[in-house]
Amino acid sequence: MSTYRLERRLEVDTKKQALTRVAGALIAMAVAGLVLLLTGRNSFKILFDGLEAIFGSQRGLEGVALRAIPILMTALAVALSLRMKIWNIGSGGQFLMGAFAALGVGIHVNGPGWLVLILMALAALVAGSLWILVPALARAYWDVNEIITTLLLNFVAAQLVTWASIGFWRDTEAAVIQSTKRVPYRLAELPGTDSLTIALLVPFVIALVLFWIFRSTTIGFEIDTIGGNARAAAFAGINVRRRILLVMLCTGAIAGLGGMLQLSAPGARQLGPGYEAQFGLTGFIVAALAGGAMMGVLVGGTFIASMFFAGLVLQTKGLSVYIIFGIYGLILTGVALGEMAARYRLVRVGDAVSSERVAS
Amino acid sequence: MTFALIENGFLSLISSAIPASTVVVLAALGCLVGERVGVLNLGQEGLIGIGGVYAVIAVVTWGVGSPWVALAIGMAAAGIAGLMFAVAVVVFRASQVLVGLALALGGIGLSNQLGTNRNGVQVRTQFSEFSLGGSLVDGGVREALFAHDPMVYVAYVLLPLTLWFILFRTRHGMNMRAVGENPAAADAVGVSVTWSRIGYSVLGAAISGAGGAYMVLSFTPTWSPDIARGRGWVALAVVIFAGWRPVRAVFGALLYGTMFSLGLTAQARGWGFLFNATDLAFFLSMLPFLVTLAAILLPAGAAKIGKRVRSTAAPAALAIPYSREER
16 A cells, blocks of 8 residues: 655756746635635636626726736835845835825925925835835844734824824815825826826836846845855855845835836826725735746736736626735735745655655 | 812723723733743634624524523634634645735624624623622722622633642643743653644633623623724733733733723813813723833843843744644
């Protein structure tokens, strides 16, 4: 009688691992569909309605692109930190603070549009990195785990934005109670579209820059080395603490810029309690799915953004936003299990000793 | 006269902080049980939601008449979620951070979905006040400390002391700590790492679920979406602040609860120092999270500067999957 057991592979193929992660996510979605079927919802109809909502019209495609901008920005931020095995779960808060600072500049500074928009972007970059400064310093110099410190600040940012929208920056002219004044400036429109601005180009540019940094620069190599083995990197003479600080501040800045870009989306030129709309967590899932690969983030982010958009459309047809949360949870579990699956293989106990064992 | 006023204010703050912190105490003790055997469950937010929604379902839909039975049902539901988590991270050795976040997200989604038709419904079966101390202490102090429902005493006294005793005074507890610190050594002396990790993840999840059940059976007592509102994350922070010690965790959680009820009290009484009343309320609503953040940063900073802080390090094998082949 032979039994099976898991055996660890000595070398993990990163390409194979990317495949198993995606497979894990797809299996998780199939499970989600099955659960929906079992609870009396027609998941095939949901799927086709969703596809129709996206591909049925230009509006659908633009809707996906609009959702993709904030999701890609937070996902790129998280992916950058993942390269160093750092978990920035506070990208939602940094996103909000970026928007908060950009809005502050936008409603208080008068000047030529392009100049104010540049100032807004700078303010967002600074605010996003300031929001992660304390967790970054604590992680780099005091070895305090960043997961909980970054996350706690999300709640603070959400409260601050609610405060601004009800209190000190409230739009007193409109009848809406929970919303700030509107920014009078907007990024230039993309030709040939109804609702898109040049904001759509930003995540792609950032992804390319990050891709280049990790492919061809020393600093990118150092970050990957720290991610692989921080102690070995320190022995090799890399200043690990400084790199941690740098990377964490950059992730905050990227997420913050995402918050500023979102101010150009139609209907979102002011801040209110619903502004963040779970972009931070969604971006986290994308980054986990892509495993820190920047081009993978672009593909995965667009995919998740279409799910997000389809979910928003289907919400009006009775699919609740909570179910989407549940599906996110399933996908993330699938990704985690898939990542593990590539590291192990099933061997029959009692057979000849496996080849990898012999090789070692 | 002024002194009496301050004393009254302090006592009323404590009397509202105690129930407000109970959820965090329970969730923190739940995390602590799992983390002591090396399993980090970031899904506290989801476990509180699941424990809470099943307690509500038990009372509202299934007509359960005893709060203890409703509590047990909430705990069982959270325990099942904890079992699924444990299978993924202990048996299949998936990343504890990723699966934990998945549980946080999925648990919030599941509980909100299940609670959709029960938003704002009054939960009739509740824990009733259970007076300790009787005539031994006078009015104000009695109100503050000895006039709560029985779960408060369980969470603040019984459970932490029991955990302390088991962890630090029994052989079984020593084995538990060994699994969290050095699983290979524990394995070598015949402690099953897999089973103790699975078992205590499930138990820990059930205790965290009790926190959610307590919310709807006593604190709120209604169901509303996103019931945990960050308390699960605060609980995770409290465990760090407490240096993985059960009795200290109680005080960490009380710190959060005090800040939380400070905000509520300010709102209720229309206090307005420094800001006007609305602005002050908003400022104070950020305070619990800021204070929690400071509470985990300060001991770490003090340790780095050279002040001796007694054993605040995490279990050495926390969040690291164990497999016998890779010692």
